[in-house]
Amino acid sequence: MKLSDYFLMAASNLSQRKLRTLLTTFAVVIGASLISVMVSLGTGVEDFITKQFTTFVPLDTIHVAADPNFGKFTAGASQLGAPPQEINGEKPVSQSRSLNEKDIKTLSNLPYVARVDEPIKVQAKSVRLEEDQKNYEVQVSVPTPYKLEKIKLASGKYFEEKERGKAVIAYQYLKVWQLNSADEILGKNIYIKVKQNLGFFQEGEEKEFRFEITGVTEKTLASTEIMVTPEDGKEMARFTSNNPSLHQPNQPIDLVVVKVNDQKEVPKVAEKIRSLGYGTQTPEDMLGAIGQIFRVIQFILSLFGVIALVIASLMIINTLIMSTYERTSEIGLMKSLGANINTIRWLFIIEGSLIGFLGGLIGIALGQVFSYVINQIAHQTFLKEFPTFNVSTFPIWIPLVTISISTIIALIASLYPANKASRLDPIEALKTE
Amino acid sequence: MIELKNVSKFYPMGHENVRALNEVNLKIEDGEFVAVTGPSGSGKSTLMHIIAGLEKPTVGEVIVDNYDITHGGDQFLSKFRNEKIGYIFQNFHLQPTYNCVQNVALPLVFKKVPRKEREKKAKELLALVLLTTRLAHKPKELSGGERQRVAIARAIINNPKILLADEPTGNLDSSTGELIVEILKSLHKERKITLVVATHDPEISKHADKTICLKDGEIVDCKSLGTLSKNNVFIREGSRIISKKI
Numbered sequence: 001m002k003l004s005d006y007f008l009m010a011a012s013n014l015s016q017r018k019l020r021t022l023l024t025t026f027a028v029v030i031g032a033s034l035i036s037v038m039v040s041l042g043t044g045v046e047d048f049i050t051k052q053f054t055t056f057v058p059l060d061t062i063h064v065a066a067d068p069n070f071g072k073f074t075a076g077a078s079q080l081g082a083p084p085q086e087i088n089g090e091k092p093v094s095q096s097r098s099l100n101e102k103d104i105k106t107l108s109n110l111p112y113v114a115r116v117d118e119p120i121k122v123q124a125k126s127v128r129l130e131e132d133q134k135n136y137e138v139q140v141s142v143p144t145p146y147k148l149e150k151i152k153l154a155s156g157k158y159f160e161e162k163e164r165g166k167a168v169i170a171y172q173y174l175k176v177w178q179l180n181s182a183d184e185i186l187g188k189n190i191y192i193k194v195k196q197n198l199g200f201f202q203e204g205e206e207k208e209f210r211f212e213i214t215g216v217t218e219k220t221l222a223s224t225e226i227m228v229t230p231e232d233g234k235e236m237a238r239f240t241s242n243n244p245s246l247h248q249p250n251q252p253i254d255l256v257v258v259k260v261n262d263q264k265e266v267p268k269v270a271e272k273i274r275s276l277g278y279g280t281q282t283p284e285d286m287l288g289a290i291g292q293i294f295r296v297i298q299f300i301l302s303l304f305g306v307i308a309l310v311i312a313s314l315m316i317i318n319t320l321i322m323s324t325y326e327r328t329s330e331i332g333l334m335k336s337l338g339a340n341i342n343t344i345r346w347l348f349i350i351e352g353s354l355i356g357f358l359g360g361l362i363g364i365a366l367g368q369v370f371s372y373v374i375n376q377i378a379h380q381t382f383l384k385e386f387p388t389f390n391v392s393t394f395p396i397w398i399p400l401v402t403i404s405i406s407t408i409i410a411l412i413a414s415l416y417p418a419n420k421a422s423r424l425d426p427i428e429a430l431k432t433e
Numbered sequence: 434m435i436e437l438k439n440v441s442k443f444y445p446m447g448h449e450n451v452r453a454l455n456e457v458n459l460k461i462e463d464g465e466f467v468a469v470t471g472p473s474g475s476g477k478s479t480l481m482h483i484i485a486g487l488e489k490p491t492v493g494e495v496i497v498d499n500y501d502i503t504h505g506g507d508q509f510l511s512k513f514r515n516e517k518i519g520y521i522f523q524n525f526h527l528q529p530t531y532n533c534v535q536n537v538a539l540p541l542v543f544k545k546v547p548r549k550e551r552e553k554k555a556k557e558l559l560a561l562v563l564l565t566t567r568l569a570h571k572p573k574e575l576s577g578g579e580r581q582r583v584a585i586a587r588a589i590i591n592n593p594k595i596l597l598a599d600e601p602t603g604n605l606d607s608s609t610g611e612l613i614v615e616i617l618k619s620l621h622k623e624r625k626i627t628l629v630v631a632t633h634d635p636e637i638s639k640h641a642d643k644t645i646c647l648k649d650g651e652i653v654d655c656k657s658l659g660t661l662s663k664n665n666v667f668i669r670e671g672s673r674i675i676s677k678k679i
Contacts, residue, residue: 001542001545002542002547005548009542012530046661275623280464329526333516333526334528334539334543335487335511336485336487336520337520337539337540337543337587338511338516338543338544340507340511340512341507341511343543427482427487427488430522430526433661
């Protein structure tokens with residue numbers, strides 16, 4: 001029998017028993033829509049976290065330290081949950097060697113490496129607007145130019161790398177400074193207060209640094225972030241650490257960030273850097289753990305859908321067994337006219353699979369609708385502040401995977417009835433009316 | 434040629450075996466018209482099923498058109514049934530959901546013939562059995578005689594060498610039955626098909642080249658069953674079945 005005939009015959013058989021087919025398909029629809037919605041929720045949240053994460057750590061960068069154990073779980077403590085490891089001789093401890101100018105030169109000359117930067121960390125105490133006396137909490141960051149480019153601005157512009165006294169602030173500050181639009185704050189001055197860290201026994205001095213606001217970011221999770229220019233950042237870091245030589249040429253460096261030209265080359269470049277004896281940590285390493293957690297959450301959520309599909313598969317088995325009883329005489333006739341065991345078997349398998357495919361298709365459509373409704377509700381309630389974030393996202397693989405799962409489960413469910421039908425004795429079958 | 438050598442068929446029924454055919458030996462030459470007759474339960478249908486490859490004999494050998502169908506597997510036997518045999522059932526066995534054209538074309542579906550081609554052939558054969566006006570009708574919209582004509586068209590769509598008809602007029606009134614017999618006869622004559630008809634109807638036996646009489650699963654001398662005329666019926670008397678004039 002030709003493939004097209006199988007499908008035509010199967011479809012015709014299903015349409016003969018419309019209500020039963022519809023009810024069985026509906027069971028598959030429930031399962032498929034549950035799976036797709038659950039997975040899309042998981043994907044949406046993961047997507048959100050990943051996007052937020054990459055605003056902190058761009059995906060085309062590698063963190064490099066002199067310690068070859070840097071970036072590994074085993075550097076300090078054992079990997080979580082792993083059995084204790086045997087120690088031969090000395091326990092490997094983190095090396096205290098720092099990076100120097102020579103290392104930076106080596107790293108800069110590697111293929112695909114665009115630039116190497118030293119991250120600048122500033123511990124700030126508070127921030128206030130010039131005309132306001134209230135202090136607010138703040139996280140000062142010193143972005144590299146390529147990182148700055150990726151940050152979307154609600155208003156204003158970025159500062160240049162060599163500029164001084166310029167800052168880009170987080171959107172959330174507008175609210176505390178009671179401004180309605182981002183444009184109103186551009187050009188105003190803010191004061192960031194930092195305090196010298198002189199250890200536990202000595203009280204350090206405080207100092208305020210003045211910045212002119214050039215831009216306001218779009219709303220992100222980094223709600224207290226204020227970005228300052230590299231030179232200002234260095235100066236603040238020297239003050240707080242009470243170390244005037246910090247970030248000066250020829251000083252030891254703990255950590256550098258290597259920017260790679262092409263994101264795809266990140267693993268290769270990291271490999272190369274490790275082969276030179278350095279330790280690396282890529283965004284993949286950090287995101288990997290997040291991804292795994294979401295994979296587990298998605299799996300658990302989609303289990304509900306899978307359970308629904310298993311129940312649906314029992315209905316498919318039932319439907320097809322009923323069908324073999326009703327169509328015993330027809331099966332006998334087909335055999336007497338030249339249908340072989342495989343013909344009958346495939347006919348039933350395709351019938352079952354069609355139910356699964358159809359259910360999957362409708363389930364996906366329904367899932368899309370649910371997903372849309374969930375997003376609408378979210379945007380009007382708890383996600384009012386994040387208009388660009390969808391709780392539920394539907395990448396193309398979700399429909400593909402869901403339809404495949406529902407079709408395969410239906411196919412497996414139809415194996416038993418198909419086999420039963422194909423083994424019918426034609427003479428006995430023909431006697432049934 | 435159809436040849437049965439020492440063919441016996443037993444059916445298990447409870448703890449006993451019921452004998453449907455017992456050491457049957459027969460030969461039917463190509464192009465012959467053979468009537469198989471005998472009382473109900475004499476083994477006519479079983480004999481037809483065995484020739485058609487629908488059932489296997491318990492003992493013995495069956496050779497049809499030089500194929501030993503006794504030992505064939507499912508693939509071989511289904512191809513054999515599809516291409517060599519045309520089978521006509523007493524109760525027509527048409528697919529209720531299919532129209533006439535689809536019913537007639539069904540054997541070609543299993544032979545992977547393209548749709549247009551098989552529909553064309555089905556229409557030609559429906560014209561041959563005088564059903565041109567019924568092409569799109571479903572079986573329930575047809576009379577008994579019309580249904581049997583559809584079944585005949587279906588049986589010959591693969592140009593089989595052998596046409597087996599099991600009580601083809603059994604469910605029809607006599608005038609309709611006559612028309613069916615005429616169609617079968619002309620097919621036998623014009624297409625040189627080997628025709629084997631299992632029947633109670635003595636009218637059919639009259640037209641046959643040869644009549645095989647069965648009783649209790651064995652071939653017997655037809656005279657022992659009495660003259661088969663319209664006035665004769667077979668009745669059960671104790672454990673025996675006899676022919677009696679009424």
